[in-house]
Amino acid sequence: MHGPLPDAHSVILRSHERAATSYHRSMADEEAPASKSAFNGRDLRKIYVTGETEVQALRGVDLDIAVGEVLVLLGPSGSGKSTLLNIIGGLDRATSGTLWYRDTELTALDDADLTRFRRANIGFIFQFYNLIPSLTARENVQLVTDIAADPMPAEEALERVGLAARMDHFPAQLSGGEQQRVAVARAIAKRPGVLLCDEPTGALDSGTGVRVLETLARANTELGTTLILITHNAGIAAMADRVFHFLDGRIASIVVNETRIAAAEIKW
Amino acid sequence: MVTSLDRKLARDLWRMRGQAFAIALVIAAAMSTFVMSLGVHRSLIETRDAYYQRNHFADVFASMTRAPRSIVDRVRELDGVARAEGRIEQYATLEMPGRTEAIRAVINSVGDGGKSDLNQLVILRGRGPGIDESGEVVVDKAFADANGIVPGDEIDAVIYGNRDRLKIVGIGLAPDYIWAIAPGELVPDESRFGILWMGQKALEAATNRTQAITSIAVVLDRGAVESEVIRRLDALVEPYGGTGAYGRDDHPSNAFLDNELMQLEAMTRVIPPIFLLVSTFLVYIVLGRLIRTERQEIGLIKAFGYSSYAIGWHYLKFALAVAAIGIALGSLLGWWMGREMTTLYGDYYRFPFLDYRVSAPVFVTGGALAAGSAALGAMGGVRTAVRLNPAVAMSPPQPPVYRVGMVERVSRRAGFTSVGHMIVRHIARWPGRSAVTTFGVALSLALLFSTVQFIDSSRIMLNDFFFRAQQQDLTVSFIEARNEDVIYELAALPGVIAVEATRTVPVRLVHGPRSERAAIEGAARDATLTARIDADGRAVPLPVSGVMLSRLLAERLDVRAGDEVEIELLGGxxxxxxxxxxxxxxxxxxxxAYAENAVVERMARDGAVVGAAQLKIDPAHRDDIIAHLNEMPIVLGVTERVAAMRLFEAMIDRNIITMIGFYVAFASAIAVGVVYNSARILFSERAHELATLRVLGYHKTEVATVLLGELALLVVLALPVGCFLGYWMAQLMTAMFSSDLFRLPFAPSRATYGFAAVVILIAALLTAAVVIRRVTGLDMVRVLKSHE
Known part of the structure; x- marks a missing residue:
């Protein structure tokens, strides 16, 4: 059970090394599009049982997500996109179906291994930042660098999101946008293979939101990180390679963007 | 009518049942110890007073060598004397089949059928002795029970040097023997010391004291001054070998019972307040947290038009409801514990009846104190709730502001991880609550320590008394003081290794206007079998000349070394x-007071230096020696050190089991209450952060470290604080349990600190483990989707 994980991690490192030499993410696709699949899911189902009611959150989802891809999940509340994101990120497990991350079958991992998987590969960003209020920006990032295998220095992560000057501020001393950028820095500091963002701009005004999206896009291009975003904001979909539209626990349609626009150009 | 707020209250209580119960447990501990100690205290006092009154326990007592019975009439005529009665008190040795050890008894004379005016005998079984029926006796219940004696049995006794056959006609009790101990003993032993009552004329005949008495009991007129009567009585009986009259305060049975009552009362004043203090703190932190989490609801309810008063009352009711549970539980528990304890007292003290009744005022007072403490703890939270402006309350609270404090700068240099910072800053952010946790746990440790250390006191007493002050195997006391010949006679017995003479005489010491009754204990200066051990455990040598006084006696007489005192021999x-x-x-x-044998003899001027002989013997000859001693008509009694020591050890062991069980349970209740509530509050405050850590890839055990780390830090901090507090409390309790005449040694052992700390650590650890299990069940997704 522990075997595949170091492997997965070495893949991330390689993707990182590669990213350091190649600025454009598209190169990665050209190199080995078929074998560089990040996630492969088949017939993923999730049923929540609360009391006497059963809720089918996912009703059979198939998906293939490539390494370095930017994916946006759109859809109304309760359509299953957050459930899928949580399963992909190892926070939750599918009731049935299989899900692979590279060479690892996530659906077969136990709780401790899922934790190791998250620790090694996944960066999360939520709508409400979820910073630890008792830790400064730097220390919040260090929470991750303390336990990651090959993290970047916390200071570097914060520089990447433009917060070099505010590293020793506590969350209460930062604006919403700054707090979310600390969350982004915390997510990218471990050089994750995948960044999972659930409504990352939901609590921000458009100007601040765009800045956050820019930092996410840079992580994608500079680190080769696969980026999966949940949003209610259709405008954001324009920065994705592909857009999954969710409805009633299924992927109702997939839109492939022929041309992606830069995060800076997004307006809402 | 049940209002919506009341329904909310009921559901809040149910939702927080663990925490509410933990607080209720501490309140129950307060209530139960209060009800128990006060209930037992009152019951004992009422029983004693009723017994004294019903059976006419006297106010003043005087003993003498021998006085004509007619002296009683003269005593009755004294100013301030309402009633007086004379009797004979005679020590005797009993010989019971199959028993080699010395069994002693004191025989009291009574009227026909066991009747008397004062200190009346209660016949429980059988009948009283006939006034002239030689050998008919009533024995006290404790002695009868311990030796399986029933009316109709016969016992051989040596009375006044003559062997008599005693016929048991009844089993009884009297108010002047609620507690009884053989002279020279440290622990009562009802199997080896009996109280007997014999018809007056029969005892007169047996002791060759026709129309004579050896003691007088007096009941005072209302308003009479006791000391005056004692003075007059003393003057009257002095020519008859009076050994000094004394009041109830100095009456051994009454004084010992008083001492016990004083200790019970001291317990009432020390222990329940500790529990109440902790419960106040717990209500303070728990309600404070509840109100913080319900801030927005409070704003909403106020916006609906509920008054601030209604909101305040709502939360106050929460505290009172918790207190009510604790009071109900504690009342039941306290009542039950009191009944058990009273039964124990019933075994120890000789009452004809022992009514255990806890009066309503005890419950009401205890309940009011418990409710008051809970309400006091609620005040802080209630004030916050009352003052909340609805508009402000409905917006989310300001996120807590953290600062880099001094501890921080040190810890940063020490290379703390981020998790380390989280722990330290959280403690610093909530200093009040952190202090409550530490102080609460410290108090539980202190309580356990300060009570269990009394075992150390007992062990020191055991060691000092039985191993250092006494080295002899047997103490032989004589009917009257002998000359040195008896020492040589005893030394010649086979198996006797060493014999030393001691002599104790009753005296009055006078210095200026002050005078005190005391006993002078004489021993040889080179004595090896007895020693005098001071409070610090040092052996103090006898002075070559003059007397050595105990510190208390010297203080009372206002004398210092170098002064002279007048010593009046009482008797002789x-x-x-x-x-x-x-x-x-x-x-x-x-x-x-202590002096060399020769000094005592110079005062006594009777050429007899041997009051008692201390014997060191070969254990192989023990039975023969005791049998021989019991045959000697001059021997009043034989005390065996080993038997007394075993008795004392058994008493300590019994106390250890009861005390450890009792206080481990109660102190743990505090530790559990404090740690459980702190942990639950910590968990609820940090659920969000803990979930975040889980999402970031921290394992459950690592996340639990955040919670445990903070608790552990506070608990570990509590250990030295608790030991310090415990030391102080133990000193206070030792002082409260000590009277003028009796002090406990204070020298807690290191093992006791360790024991208390380990018990509290275990209680804290088990409690934390219960809460830590919640970390496992943490729903990361749900927590993170919600705004804090």
Whole structure:
């Protein structure tokens, strides 16, 4: 059970090394599009049982997500996109179906291994930042660098999101946008293979939101990180390679963007 | 009518049942110890008073060698005397089949059928002795029970040097023997010391004291001054070998019971307040947290038009409801514990009846104190709730502001991880609550320590008394003091290794206007079998000349080493001698004086230096020696050190089991209550952060470290604080449990600190483990989707 994980991690490192030499993410696709699949899911189902009611959150989802891809999940509340994101990120497990991350079958991992998987590969960003209020920006990032295998220095992560000057501020001393950028820095500091963002701009005004999206896009291009975003904001979909539209626990349609626009150009 | 707010209250209580119960447990501990100790205290006092009144327990007592019965009429005529009665008190040795050890008894004379005016005998079984029926006796219930004696049995006794056959006609009790101990003993032993009552004429005949008495009991007129009557009575009986009259305060049975009552009362004043203090703190932190989490609801309810008063009352009711549970539980538990304890007292003290009744005021007072403490703890939270402005309350609270404090700068240099910072800053952010946790746990440790250390006191007493002050195997006391010949006679017995003479005489010491009754204990200066051990455990040598006074006696007489005191012998030749005070000794028990045998003899002027003989013997000859001693008509009694020591050890062991069980449970209740509530509050405050850590890839055990780390830090901090507090409390309790005449040694052992700390650590650890299990069940997704 522990075997595949170091492997997965070495893949991330390689993707990182590669990213350091190649600025454009598209190169990665050209190199080995078929074998560089990040996630492969088949017939993923999730049923929540609360009391006497059963809720089918996912009703059979198939998906293939490539390494370095930017994916946006759109859809109304309760359509299953957050459930899928949580399963992909190892926070939750599918009731049935299989899900692979590279060479690892996530659906077969136990709780401790899922934790190791998250620790090694996944960066999360939520709508409400979820910073630890008792830790400064730097220390919040260090929470991750303390336990990651090959993290970047916390200071570097914060520089990447433009917060070099505010590293020793506590969350209460930062604006919403700054707090979310600390969350982004915390997510990218471990050089994750995948960044999972659930409504990352939901609590921000458009100007601040765009800045956050820019930092996410840079992580994608500079680190080769696969980026999966949940949003209610259709405008954001324009920065994705592909857009999954969710409805009633299924992927109702997939839109492939022929041309992606830069995060800076997004307006809402 | 049940209002919506009341329904909310009921559901809040149910939702927080663990925390509410933990607080209720501490309140129950307060209530139960209060009800128990006060209930037992009152029951004992009421029983004693009723017994004294019903059976006419006297106010003043006097003993003498021998006085004509007619003296009683003269005593009745004294100012302030309402009633007086004379009787004979005679020590005797009993010989019971199959028993080699010395069994002693004191025989009291009574009227026909066991009747008397004062200190009346209660016949429980059988009948009283006939006034003239030689050998008919009533024995006290404790002695009868311990030895399986029933009316109709016969016992051989040596009375006044003559062997008599005693016929048991009844089993009884009397108010002047609620507690009884053989002279020279430390622990009562009802199997080896009996109280007997015999018809007056029969005892007169047996002791060759026709129309004579050896003691007088007096009941005072209402408003009479006791000390005046004692003075007059003393003057009257002095020519008859009076050994000094004394009041109830100095009556052994009454004084011992008083001491016990004082200790019970001291317990009421020390222990329940500790529990109440902790419960106040717990209500303060728990309600404070509840109100913080319900801030927005409070705003909403106020916006609906509920008054601030209604909101305040709502939360106050929460505290009172928790207190009510604790009061109900504690009342039941306290009532039950009190009944058990009273039964124990019933075994120890000889009451004809022992009514255990806890009066309503005890419950009401305890309940009011408990409710008051809970309400006091609620005040902080209630004030916040009352003052909340609805508009402000409905917006989310400001996120807590953290700062880099001094501890921080140190810890940063120490290379703390981010998790380390989280722990330290959270403690610093909530200093009040952190302090409550630490202080609460410290108090539980202190309580356990300060009570269990009394075992150390007992062990020191055991060691000092039985191993250091006494080295002899047997103490032989004589009917009257003998000359040295008896020492040689005893030394010649096969198996006797060493014999030393000691002599104790009752005296009155006078210095200026002050005078005190005491006993002078004489021993040889080179004695090896007995020693005098001071409060610090040092052996103090006898002075070559003059007397050594116990510190308390010297204080009462206002004398210092170098002063002279007048010593009047009570009994015997009633000599008065001026004697220099050579030194003082700081002793734990009593007011005594010590002198070399020769000094005592110079005062007594009777050429007899042997009051008692201390024997060191070969254990192989023990039975023969005791049998021989019991045959000697001059021997009043034989005390065996080992038997007394075993008895004392058994008493300590019994106390250890009861005390450890009792206080481990109660102190743990505090630790559990404090740690559980702290942990639950910590968990609820940090659920969000803990979930975040889980999402970031921290394992459950690592996340639990955040919670445990903070608790552990606070608990570990509590250990030295608790030991310090415990030391102080133990000193206070030792002082409260000590009277003028009786002090406990204070020297807690290191093992006791360790024991208390380990018990509290285990209680804290188990409690934390319960809460830590919640970390496992943490729903990361749900927590993170919600705004804090």
């Amino acid at each position: 030749r009633r000599t008065k001698t001026l004697v220099p005070v050579t030194s003082t000794i700081d002793e734990l028990v009593g007011t005594r």
